[in-house]
Amino acid sequence: xxxxxxxxxxxxxxxxxxxxxAADGTIEPKDWMPARYRSQLIRMMSQxxxxxxxxxxxxxxxxxxxxxxxxxxxLLAKVQDEGGxxxxxxxxxxxxxxxxxxxxxxxxxxxAKYSSIFNYPTLSWADMGAIGWLVDGAAIVNQTMLAKxxxxxxxxxxxxxxxxENFHKRQGYEIMATLANGTPAQKAMAQESLNRWWWPSLxxxxxxxxxxxxxxxxxxxxxxxxxxxxxxxxxINLTIAQVKAINLTVPDPDLRYNEATGDWETGPIxxxxxxxxxxxxxxxxxxxxxxxxxxxxxxxxxxxxxxAHAEKQQ
Amino acid sequence: MSTPHPALFEALLRLGDDRLVLGxxxxxxxxxxxxxxxxxxxxxLALDLIGQANLLxxxxxxxxxxxxxxxxxxxxxEAIEFRNALMCELPKGDYAVTIARHFLHGVFSVLQWDALSxxxxxxxxxxxxxxxxxxxxxxxxxxxxxxxLGDGTDESHRxxxxxxxxxxxxxxxxxxxxxxxxxxxxxxxxADVSSFEAKWRETIDDVMLRATLTVPEGAWMQRxxxxxxxxxxxxxxxxxxxxxxxxxxxxxx
Numbered sequence: 159x160x161x162x163x164x165x166x167x168x169x170x171x172x173x174x175x176x177x178x179x180a181a182d183g184t185i186e187p188k189d190w191m192p193a194r195y196r197s198q199l200i201r202m203m204s205q206x207x208x209x210x211x212x213x214x215x216x217x218x219x220x221x222x223x224x225x226x227x228x229x230x231x232x233l234l235a236k237v238q239d240e241g242g243x244x245x246x247x248x249x250x251x252x253x254x255x256x257x258x259x260x261x262x263x264x265x266x267x268x269x270a271k272y273s274s275i276f277n278y279p280t281l282s283w284a285d286m287g288a289i290g291w292l293v294d295g296a297a298i299v300n301q302t303m304l305a306k307x308x309x310x311x312x313x314x315x316x317x318x319x320x321x322x323e324n325f326h327k328r329q330g331y332e333i334m335a336t337l338a339n340g341t342p343a344q345k346a347m348a349q350e351s352l353n354r355w356w357w358p359s360l361x362x363x364x365x366x367x368x369x370x371x372x373x374x375x376x377x378x379x380x381x382x383x384x385x386x387x388x389x390x391x392x393x394i395n396l397t398i399a400q401v402k403a404i405n406l407t408v409p410d411p412d413l414r415y416n417e418a419t420g421d422w423e424t425g426p427i428x429x430x431x432x433x434x435x436x437x438x439x440x441x442x443x444x445x446x447x448x449x450x451x452x453x454x455x456x457x458x459x460x461x462x463x464x465x466a467h468a469e470k471q472q
Numbered sequence: 473m474s475t476p477h478p479a480l481f482e483a484l485l486r487l488g489d490d491r492l493v494l495g496x497x498x499x500x501x502x503x504x505x506x507x508x509x510x511x512x513x514x515x516x517l518a519l520d521l522i523g524q525a526n527l528l529x530x531x532x533x534x535x536x537x538x539x540x541x542x543x544x545x546x547x548x549x550e551a552i553e554f555r556n557a558l559m560c561e562l563p564k565g566d567y568a569v570t571i572a573r574h575f576l577h578g579v580f581s582v583l584q585w586d587a588l589s590x591x592x593x594x595x596x597x598x599x600x601x602x603x604x605x606x607x608x609x610x611x612x613x614x615x616x617x618x619x620x621l622g623d624g625t626d627e628s629h630r631x632x633x634x635x636x637x638x639x640x641x642x643x644x645x646x647x648x649x650x651x652x653x654x655x656x657x658x659x660x661x662x663a664d665v666s667s668f669e670a671k672w673r674e675t676i677d678d679v680m681l682r683a684t685l686t687v688p689e690g691a692w693m694q695r696x697x698x699x700x701x702x703x704x705x706x707x708x709x710x711x712x713x714x715x716x717x718x719x720x721x722x723x724x725x
Contacts, residue, residue: 211503211508214502214503214511215503218502218503218504221499221502221518222496222499222500222712222713223712223713223715223716224716225547225716225717225720225723225725226543226547226717226725227492227522227525227526227529227542227543227546228526228543228725229725230499230522231519231522231523231526234499234502234515234518234519234522235515235519237502237503237515238502238511238512238515238516238519241508241511241512241515242512244508245508245509245512248508283716283725333725336724336725340723340724341720341722341723343720343723344720344723449503449504452504453503453504453505453506456504456506456566457505457506457507457510457567458506459625459627459628459631460506460507460510460567460621460628461506461507462624462625462627462628463620463621463624463625463627463628464620464624465624466624466625466628467619467620467623467624470623
């Protein structure tokens with residue numbers, strides 16, 4: 159990834175930049191920005207784009223087995239949207255002076271991160287429900303906040319993407335609700351899937367605020383507007399009501415409602431698992447990267463052909 | 473449709489199964505395409521084709537009059553009951569096979585939908601009008617890639633030619649009329665597939681020339697799909713496609 163610049167920024171420009179952000183101003187590609195702001199954005203936006211692209215794999219795994227034509231079409235449309243989001247965010251990242259090829263290479267080299275949630279396997283049809291509902295649901299909570307980010311191209315991308323993510327979440331919840339109201343086997347499938355995806359989806363918001371190394375700077379520069387824990391709590395409160403509405407339960411014996419704060423409080427999150435997956439030892443890290451590498455290597459001759467043909471036309 | 477109509481049912485299965493099976497094969501690329509733009513394009517193609525199949529099989533179920541909907545037809549028929557052309561069920565192969573198949577079948581589809589958009593059956597005419605727009609885009613996409621691959625690098629040229637050679641023996645079946653279709657075609661409900669061949673060949677020749685590829689000559693034309701005699705590949709494809717639905721008979725999704 160981009161190294162942390164060691165150059166000192168011009169204090170007056172930095173002050174002007176920070177004042178603009180404090181006044182809720184938007185930063186555009188041609189505006190002056192601290193090198194560190196640029197590198198943090200490149201890191202976040204490219205991770206986001208990579209997540210969309212890698213995220214096509216776990217759901218792509220069930221397109222060929224979707225149990226009705228309607229569900230198959232919805233899932234195809236959803237995975238297609240994710241590819242579109244990836245493309246859109248890569249283009250947004252290019253406004254910061256990096257090119258997509260460079261970013262993709264970082265992913266293929268294992269140097270760039272993507273959302274750890276996609277390192278979990280999809281084991282039943284109900285996982286298509288759980289991913290849409292919980293994973294896209296968590297992403298919406300995060301992205302609604304990012305739609306107010308200080309960097310204009312990212313904020314605008316998030317506004318558009320959030321609209322589609324809302325459709326993704328609805329279709330996921332609809333799958334779960336249908337299963338939960340279906341045959342005993344379907345209901346068991348839904349519950350088992352929720353059991354597997356609940357904790358990893360809470361981990362999607364990242365470490366607790368006190369353990370989050372990037373957060374302070376991201377908040378000061380308006381890239382993030384809310385902390386990991388605030389966002390996670392918002393997601394939990396929203397989701398518990400939805401879990402109850404379809405008569406499923408979350409796998410947390412310590413879950414309790416705090417009357418004073420109005421929050422649902424969960425038991426402890428297993429951060430050892432979180433870091434294990436982030437560091438590459440989740441159930442599917444190697445498979446996901448191998449699939450991306452295979453697609454890239456297997457498609458090299460196609461890209462070369464397109465280039466060669468384009469050159470012949472000049 | 474008040475009375476069951478076996479010949480029309482069969483004609484709709486031929487139309488719908490081609491799109492369902494080809495759409496399925498296309499969807500296998502999802503997340504694994506050569507570039508992100510093509511991941512998006514192929515997902516879109518698969519979505520169009522399965523969408524067409526959905527409408528055609530829904531209508532087939534209504535015409536059959538036995539209470540089967542599109543999902544019953546897609547998920548609870550055996551391979552021998554499928555009526556797709558063999559070309560559609562062949563494994564997805566490399567990107568050249570995928571593109572060449574979309575091109576060869578897509579040009580046929582455009583001619584077929586164009587003719588069917590003036591079907592005397594209003595439901596067929598409506599589906600055809602929608603599908604025609606989609607298929608025109610599919611042909612444009614596949615045709616452009618045929619030229620890029622054929623007239624790209626040595627490797628892409630070789631792969632594109634191999635793909636055409638592989639698929640060519642399966643093109644003849646597209647234009648072989650089925651005996652139960654003559655009456656429907658005469659009444660303007662369906663269209664005689666053999667009438668498309670000359671125009672199809674004209675478009676193919678034009679693009680193949682621009683792609684610097686050679687049209688194979690004198691190949692034996694395979695057939696069987698329209699009568700339910702398939703390749704060994706279809707059974708495996710359906711095993712995957714139907715597993716969840718068949719594991720939970722009667723369930724709603």
